[in-house]
Amino acid sequence: MTALSQVLRKIDADEVVELTRALVRIPSVYRPGDPAATEAQVAAFVESWLRREDFAVEVQPVAPGRPNVIGWLGERRPGARSLLLEGHTDVVTEGDSAEWSHLPFSADLVDDRIYGRGAADMKSGLAAAMVAAAAIKRAGVALRGKLVVGALVDEEDGMIGVRHLCTTPVGRELDAAIICEPEQNELCLEQRGVVWARFRVRGKMAHGAMPEAGVNPIAGLGRLLAAAPALERRLRRACERSRHLKPPTVTPTIIQGPPPKIGVPQSNVIPAVAETTFDIRLTPGVGPEEIRAELEAICRDVAQAQSGVKVEWEPVNAFRLATKVDRSEALVQAMVRGVKQATGRTPRYGGVPGSTDGTILRMELGIPIVTCGPGDRLIPHQVDEFVPVDQVVDAAKIYAASAMNYLEVE
Numbered sequence: 001m002t003a004l005s006q007v008l009r010k011i012d013a014d015e016v017v018e019l020t021r022a023l024v025r026i027p028s029v030y031r032p033g034d035p036a037a038t039e040a041q042v043a044a045f046v047e048s049w050l051r052r053e054d055f056a057v058e059v060q061p062v063a064p065g066r067p068n069v070i071g072w073l074g075e076r077r078p079g080a081r082s083l084l085l086e087g088h089t090d091v092v093t094e095g096d097s098a099e100w101s102h103l104p105f106s107a108d109l110v111d112d113r114i115y116g117r118g119a120a121d122m123k124s125g126l127a128a129a130m131v132a133a134a135a136i137k138r139a140g141v142a143l144r145g146k147l148v149v150g151a152l153v154d155e156e157d158g159m160i161g162v163r164h165l166c167t168t169p170v171g172r173e174l175d176a177a178i179i180c181e182p183e184q185n186e187l188c189l190e191q192r193g194v195v196w197a198r199f200r201v202r203g204k205m206a207h208g209a210m211p212e213a214g215v216n217p218i219a220g221l222g223r224l225l226a227a228a229p230a231l232e233r234r235l236r237r238a239c240e241r242s243r244h245l246k247p248p249t250v251t252p253t254i255i256q257g258p259p260p261k262i263g264v265p266q267s268n269v270i271p272a273v274a275e276t277t278f279d280i281r282l283t284p285g286v287g288p289e290e291i292r293a294e295l296e297a298i299c300r301d302v303a304q305a306q307s308g309v310k311v312e313w314e315p316v317n318a319f320r321l322a323t324k325v326d327r328s329e330a331l332v333q334a335m336v337r338g339v340k341q342a343t344g345r346t347p348r349y350g351g352v353p354g355s356t357d358g359t360i361l362r363m364e365l366g367i368p369i370v371t372c373g374p375g376d377r378l379i380p381h382q383v384d385e386f387v388p389v390d391q392v393v394d395a396a397k398i399y400a401a402s403a404m405n406y407l408e409v410e
């Protein structure tokens, strides 16, 4: 029997399902200010599971109650590679439990689907990664390279978990990563980027009955909003067209005049300051300088159109640009083979609509990433989130086969 078939036989469907359900049953919504609402409990569960399976384990304290758990098999010897199977332990809020037909943290198994917050995004992907790596070990297969399983915190917010990982030795030596996010097990080589730009228009405060005494920043805000569609058209021309990604979008999401930290809105007061935020989604092909130049040009145009206003912008957080990995990358080749070996099917390609921890790994470490995991791409963050059992089991097999191809068996 080949090493691969020995490993695939060690992947037990019931085990993957029960591990997913166990992870879903541990709520891990992060709620700032509530010390009990963190990833701590699910991280501790993952840690003890990996220790029981005899992985080398590193717990990285990222923030209070928010540890990354990193487990690995083997070492990255000279000439060998290090591959990360990446998952995150946080989930988004369940919202109103009354709207769910299966309670969000009960992990009900009905008609070969596991229901619950995080079932797809992404405790099933994490469980599949854990079982895949454990199966390699249980089959007694030694890899030439190092296989790392990462259960990271805070993917749904500032991505502090993956940012931290990139600064640590185990992170810095990574050669590639599989992001186990719900993409219905398609191989996603591209993902959209996101830039949140906050514009601030400064005018001069005055009485609403005497507008001539002031400079109204709301008018400038209106011009900014009116400029959004043209910006979207320019970005669509500048970015690459992709078969797998929706084209760039520019969506104003917040308007405030005055912002709460500066004043209280009053019907008879022209505020001194007004702000708006654009949620800008990108496809590959545009760099940070081009984005900055576009946003600065808009600020200049709006300031020129109204005397007395000052217009500036700032990024709400660090740019997360679109990513793209070439089909000729060794990781992609290993996964194309892996999907065939694990499922008997030729892989389907797809694209990731939003940004993930993979965005940070690609930007910070420059390594190739492929996003591939169980669950419908559109189901995350919805009520009655679920994952089909067969996709979770397939994912575990795909991860095991791909890791063996990429890291090579001794």
Ligand SMILES: [Zn+2]
Binding pocket: 088, 121, 122, 155, 181, 182
């Ligand atoms: Zn996710």
